[in-house]
Amino acid sequence: MRPLRIGLMGCADIARRRVLPAIAAAPDAELVAVAGRDAARAADTARRFGGRPVHGYEALLELADVEAIYVPLPPALHARWVEAALRAGRPVLAEKPLTTSAAETGRLLALAAERGLVLMENVMFVHHGQHAVVQKLVAEGRIGEPRSFHAAFAIPRRPDGDIRHRADLGGGALWDTGLYPVRAALHLLGPDLTVAGATAERGPGREVDTWGTALLRSSGGVAAHLTFGLDNAYTSGYALWGSEGKIIVDRAFTPPADHRPALLLERPSGTEELVLEPDDQVARTVAAFVAAVRNGSLAPGAADCLRQAELLDDIRTTRGVSCPR
Incomplete structure (x- = not known):
């Protein structure tokens, strides 16, 4: 089976230091596009970890070859862009916290379940x-x-x-x-x-x-x-x-x-x-996300994610x- 094609929404430090190297090393995942506010940083991230730079988060969601989205944006921006990705039909791996309120977290988890999409909060240590x-x-x-x-x-x-x-x-x-x-x-x-x-x-x-x-x-x-x-x-x-x-x-x-x-x-x-x-634990997290997407299962830790919020x-x-x- 070909690797899960992932688009990056935001070039945060946690993504560049830990998660993108794990995606690059994973046999069942591939970074295909990088969207960032800073064009130079997006281009550098794409050069280092694969994929191509994209101008704007909306444009990332319009790419046909992007199957899933990784969102390492600041927490206050998660709700807006995680929802946008889910409504665009993409499963999402989002940095913690998933949102800054339990109400928003519950709403997004419900939306993901309604659409049959994986929404996984990136709390890596539990893996x-x-x-x-x-x-x-x-x-x-x-x-x-x-x-x-x-x-x-x-x-x-x-x-x-x-x-x-x-x-x-x-x-x-x-x-x-x-x-x-x-x-x-x-x-x-x-x-x-x-x-x-x-x-x-x-x-x-x-x-x-x-x-x-x-x-x-x-x-x-x-x-x-x-x-x-x-x-x-x-x-x-x-x-x-x-x-x-x-x-x-x-x-x-x-x-x-x-x-x-x-x-x-x-x-x-x-x-x-x-x-x-x-x-x-980073490689295990990426593998758990890919497996959930491929198997059509609920995201690991969804219930704990809501109770945590x-x-x-x-x-x-x-x-x-x-x-x-």
Whole structure:
């Protein structure tokens, strides 16, 4: 079967650094067109990763040889252009967050389902094999009954001109980095989580939240303590505490393809290090999208995508959170 022909809508850094190299290396995917606001950047992206530059996002959707669309635009632009792609009959892989509200996310997922099209949010870490190992350890009772979950994803201070600082483009720490620990809690604890509390802070001169925390609670009483930030020492990991032990995962959210995960399983009898084989979560994500399109199946993680959006809405609107709408 020939590769899935993909059109790029926007030449964002995440696309050029991670996703486009994975598409270029995938045997079942091919970049055939690149649309960007900056003609020179679009031409350079096409030269590096394949395809041809196209002037304007509308023009990309008119190309007959483009079968699917990858959308790495700023979050505030997702709803408009994801909808346009779906109405043009194209399945879509969209960068996270899919939109900046649960209502918009639900509407687009419903539109995709109505039209029989794949709409997949690009949360790549859930495709990494290390998290399946954690789920297996928990299911086997290796830590007893889960009691609490602690997750953090934060990055050092971004330059002043970074789009993450712009409210009109959907910036802010919650949507950029907070999404990861929220999704990890959903992935490991299940969908019946509610927001028990949250805080967010803005750095001097910022118009969006710069760092924050959230406390979620499952119906069974398991608490999820989440930390996120755009102005923090780098951290990317989680720990799941149980009645009889603890699992610690470092480099949980953005491990490079050659990283060998080393999970720590702490029990009263001692600590065991479980060293796993490297796994390429970006390649796995591209493969999952292509497979869903080819098989005519629902996009992986659609239900979690919507529940995640609902929780992010609740965190944002919880008293004390200063994230912009």
